[in-house]
Amino acid sequence: MSYKSKRTIASLLAATAVAVGYVVYALNVAPATGDNLQAWAIALLVCIGASVVAVIIIQIIFNIVASIGITVKEAGCDDAKAGRLIESTIQDDEMDKLILNKSNYASLVAAGAGFMAALTVLAFGLSAVLALHIIFGSFWIGSFVGSIVSIYYYEAGVSHA
Amino acid sequence: MPEKLKITNNIRRLRFFADEMTQIELASKAGVSRQTIVALEAGKYTPSLELAFRLANVFQVEIGEVFEVAE
Numbered sequence: 001m002s003y004k005s006k007r008t009i010a011s012l013l014a015a016t017a018v019a020v021g022y023v024v025y026a027l028n029v030a031p032a033t034g035d036n037l038q039a040w041a042i043a044l045l046v047c048i049g050a051s052v053v054a055v056i057i058i059q060i061i062f063n064i065v066a067s068i069g070i071t072v073k074e075a076g077c078d079d080a081k082a083g084r085l086i087e088s089t090i091q092d093d094e095m096d097k098l099i100l101n102k103s104n105y106a107s108l109v110a111a112g113a114g115f116m117a118a119l120t121v122l123a124f125g126l127s128a129v130l131a132l133h134i135i136f137g138s139f140w141i142g143s144f145v146g147s148i149v150s151i152y153y154y155e156a157g158v159s160h161a
Numbered sequence: 162m163p164e165k166l167k168i169t170n171n172i173r174r175l176r177f178f179a180d181e182m183t184q185i186e187l188a189s190k191a192g193v194s195r196q197t198i199v200a201l202e203a204g205k206y207t208p209s210l211e212l213a214f215r216l217a218n219v220f221q222v223e224i225g226e227v228f229e230v231a232e
Contacts, residue, residue, distance in 0.1 A: 002196050016194075085195070087184050094209055095200060117183040157205025 003089050004096065005154045007062055012147040014058040018051040019140050026133075040129050044136055081157060098160065099153045107146035114138015167231040173202050174218045175227065195221045 015030045025043065067086045115138065118131040176182045184202075188195045193212065200206035202217075208216070217224040 002199075004196060042218055049200055084185055084189065088188045088195040091194040094212060095193070095197045095206055157200060157203070159207035 002154050003066055005151045006146050008150045010058050010062045011055050012144065014054040015051055015143055018047060018054050022047040035127055035129050037128055037132065040132055095158065099150050099158055102153060103146035103149040106149040107142035110142035110145045111139050114141065168207050168228055169231045170201060170221065170228050172216065172227065179220060187219060191215045
């Protein structure tokens with residue numbers, strides 16, 4: 001499996017861990033918070049912030065570990081060559097941008113479907129808190145789908161055509 | 162919709178004849194990551210026209226010598 005696939009999996013695991021944490025939190029506070037939309041919005045904002053921070057930290061740790069791994073693997077080569085290898089592995093280029101475009105499209109479709117589902121919930125007069133969570137969940141599913149699409153294209157290949 | 166063309170490349174062979182140029186050297190000269198060169202050689206990536214020309218420039222050959230349409 002390539003470095004980029006592993007990096008995507010690392011980000012996915014970080015986002016999943018925060019989402020699971022939120023679900024555990026939500027299940028515990030739901031009876032007390034009820035339909036207080038403001039409290040849920042604050043909880044979701046905190047969760048999104050935590051998710052961003054977690055993904056950044058995981059990316060930094062992953063890059064450090066990957067660099068060490070490359071250096072150890074190429075133990076026989078000099079520092080300059082190891083540096084070039086690390087740079088060449090981590091660098092993003094047109095293939096990454098192409099895959100990002102495809103994964104972003106998949107994410108957008110999932111998030112859009114979730115938004116429509118949330119509107120439907122509101123149209124039927126159901127809870128706004130439920131609609132809020134459907135939107136949040138759909139964005140997370142969109143992110144998950146996008147990551148899976150990225151890994152698929154990194155492993156199976158991609159074409160500009 | 163027209164039938165999709167299967168485009169192959171001779172990058173591995175051209176690297177061999179370029180004094181066994183490494184994938185890292187080629188990636189550096191073409192301005193892409195090593196993984197993209199790996200994907201190209203494995204037939205898992207069809208590059209943009211710009212990258213195709215850059216690769217041809219690195220080997221100092223015509224683009225048709227780097228990329229071919231498979232029969």
